[in-house]
Amino acid sequence: MSATKDAKVVVVGAGFAGLAAAASLVQAGFQHVQILEANGRVGGRVHTSRPFSQNIIELGANWIHGQDGNPLFHLAKEHDLLVEGMLANKVMCSPHSVTPRDYFFTQDGKQLCTESVDRVCSLFSKLTSKAFESELEDRHRALSLGSYLDGAFAESPLAASEDGQKIFEWCKRSECTDEASSSLYEVSASQLGYYIALEGGFFNSLGPEGYQAILAVLLKRLPSGITLNNKAVKSIQWDLKEHLQGTESKGMSHPVRVICEHDEIYEADHVIVTVSLGVLKQHAGALFKPSLPKSKLDAIERLGFGTVDKIFLCFNERFWPEDCAGIQLVWDEGPEDKSVYTAQSDGEAWKETWYKKICGFDTVARHPTVLCGWITGREALHMETLQDSEVEDACVRLLRTFTGWSVPDVSQVLISRWGCDPRVLGSYTFIPHNVNGVKEHEALAAPLPFQRNIPESKPLQVLFAGEATHVNFYTTTHGAYLSGVREAQRLINHYSAKTISP
Ligand SMILES: Cc1cc2nc3c(=O)[nH]c(=O)nc-3n(C[C@H](O)[C@H](O)[C@H](O)COP(=O)(O)OP(=O)(O)OC[C@H]3O[C@@H](n4cnc5c(N)ncnc54)[C@H](O)[C@@H]3O)c2cc1C
Numbered sequence: 126m127s128a129t130k131d132a133k134v135v136v137v138g139a140g141f142a143g144l145a146a147a148a149s150l151v152q153a154g155f156q157h158v159q160i161l162e163a164n165g166r167v168g169g170r171v172h173t174s175r176p177f178s179q180n181i182i183e184l185g186a187n188w189i190h191g192q193d194g195n196p197l198f199h200l201a202k203e204h205d206l207l208v209e210g211m212l213a214n215k216v217m218c219s220p221h222s223v224t225p226r227d228y229f230f231t232q233d234g235k236q237l238c239t240e241s242v243d244r245v246c247s248l249f250s251k252l253t254s255k256a257f258e259s260e261l262e263d264r265h266r267a268l269s270l271g272s273y274l275d276g277a278f279a280e281s282p283l284a285a286s287e288d289g290q291k292i293f294e295w296c297k298r299s300e301c302t303d304e305a306s307s308s309l310y311e312v313s314a315s316q317l318g319y320y321i322a323l324e325g326g327f328f329n330s331l332g333p334e335g336y337q338a339i340l341a342v343l344l345k346r347l348p349s350g351i352t353l354n355n356k357a358v359k360s361i362q363w364d365l366k367e368h369l370q371g372t373e374s375k376g377m378s379h380p381v382r383v384i385c386e387h388d389e390i391y392e393a394d395h396v397i398v399t400v401s402l403g404v405l406k407q408h409a410g411a412l413f414k415p416s417l418p419k420s421k422l423d424a425i426e427r428l429g430f431g432t433v434d435k436i437f438l439c440f441n442e443r444f445w446p447e448d449c450a451g452i453q454l455v456w457d458e459g460p461e462d463k464s465v466y467t468a469q470s471d472g473e474a475w476k477e478t479w480y481k482k483i484c485g486f487d488t489v490a491r492h493p494t495v496l497c498g499w500i501t502g503r504e505a506l507h508m509e510t511l512q513d514s515e516v517e518d519a520c521v522r523l524l525r526t527f528t529g530w531s532v533p534d535v536s537q538v539l540i541s542r543w544g545c546d547p548r549v550l551g552s553y554t555f556i557p558h559n560v561n562g563v564k565e566h567e568a569l570a571a572p573l574p575f576q577r578n579i580p581e582s583k584p585l586q587v588l589f590a591g592e593a594t595h596v597n598f599y600t601t602t603h604g605a606y607l608s609g610v611r612e613a614q615r616l617i618n619h620y621s622a623k624t625i626s627p
Contacts, residue, residue: 140169145609191323259318271309305431307502403550453485
């Protein structure tokens with residue numbers, strides 16, 4: 126039997142990264158691949174559910190980001206999972222981009238005219254694009270995204286226009302959703318240039334099965350029994366001494382031992398770890414024996430992992446106009462105001478006004494009477510501690526105050542709580558101000574052991590995949606998928622090289 130077929134690989138986590146890694150290995154002929162997934166379901170941060178009707182709600186990922194070069198877009202296309210008829214409207218825009226059909230209201234119930242909103246939003250979008258396209262002027266490169274945007278906006282006549290500043294604060298709050306940050310003052314402006322936005326816009330025309338259908342395609346590529354649910358890994362022991370002493374005949378023929386919560390043990394030649402950066406931040410210390418090298422621990426600490434939550438409000442009937450794609454909330458003084466965010470004297474006061482961080486409520490595809498509110502950062506984490514009814518009441522109060530419409534009570538509510546989900550502990554990665562993203566992503570992705578440290582040990586014992594390990598596509602499902610393929614390819618190359626060498 127060939128070395129490839131013999132090699133035992135354990136994949137920790139069955140999100141897009143883990144499934145892609147396992148599917149690639151199986152396709153390449155690896156016969157001993159096992160996925161250990163802590164949850165009772167696969168998908169991780171992709172969670173398609175049906176809480177209100179037979180129609181789906183995406184609690185996690187919703188959009189396919191870009192088409193050209195996006196393997197998930199191509200997979201969906203190849204398997205007829207896309208709905209062509211939905212290409213023309215909001216679904217093709219950035220998730221939080223403003224469409225002509227968004228209604229903007231101030232807290233005193235005034236509806237803002239589309240032109241003033243558009244002017245500020247267009248400028249905001251132009252300014253953020255400069256950061257994403259690495260076109261920042263030198264004076265802005267060392268700044269946080271928030272400080273850069275504040276400075277650049279202040280130079281525009283729009284800053285002095287009526288409602289200009291308030292709309293700008295709304296834009297910043299909305300951008301926090303894309304960056305999964307509490308505030309844009311936490312986010313590096315210059316590092317955004319390393320994120321690559323694929324051509325083709327945000328593509329949300331997945332059919333009635335949603336993201337789950339793409340997961341199903343990957344699952345079909347795996348032999349049955351390869352994925353074990355409810356197997357939470359508590360310890361990954363690598364560079365095992367028994368192995369180094371060459372006692373293969375005593376049954377310890379593998380350099381890695383993976384131990385689950387109920388003490389089941391899986392021996393492996395290689396383990397591909399795909400748990401989220403949030404899980405690594407909380408558990409890396411206990412999870413790995415010996416502990417991870419300093420460069421990896423530093424990367425785990427330095428990279429940011431923020432929380433984005435969705436609040437789905439289901440009403441018995443629609444109370445908004447048919448052409449309204451979203452109700453956006455513009456505060457007189459936003460929680461994004463720098464003085465409010467950074468003031469130490471602020472203490473815990475922000476908890477009292479956590480709901481100010483809700484950008485607005487978007488309509489939801491296939492659910493004519495459902496709205497989805499978005500909230501991020503520390504306010505999202507606080508919201509997660511509240512009862513559903515308290516969140517629901519706050520949302521209805523906001524909708525009534527801002528729109529002045531007759532807003533009925535909510536019939537059902539569904540709230541994501543990614544920050545306190547013990548299997549994720551946040552939503553996705555961002556690059557904090559003053560952090561070198563490329564260096565830290567690469568350090569996180571580097572396989573163990575580092576050969577220079579322990580020359581006698583087996584190579585590629587512990588590999589790392591997951592969205593946080595991708596230099597250019599972090600935060601996304603395709604980044605997660607490609608990171609899994611990358612680590613599988615690392616093993617495939619390793620064994621191909623072995624076969625070729627004498
Ligand atoms: C609210 C929200 C909205 C998003 N929107 C989009 C979007 O529109 N488009 C987009 O491209 N991306 C979006 N994302 C990001 C996208 O969902 C993720 O980048 C991607 O799904 C991450 O995949 P992953 O495999 O790296 O990690 P995960 O999906 O987190 O998979 C890791 C797996 O490891 C498991 N695990 C954790 N600990 C253990 C353990 N100890 N033992 C065993 N298993 C363990 C987890 O249960 C999980 O299944 C969104 C995310 C969120 C939360």
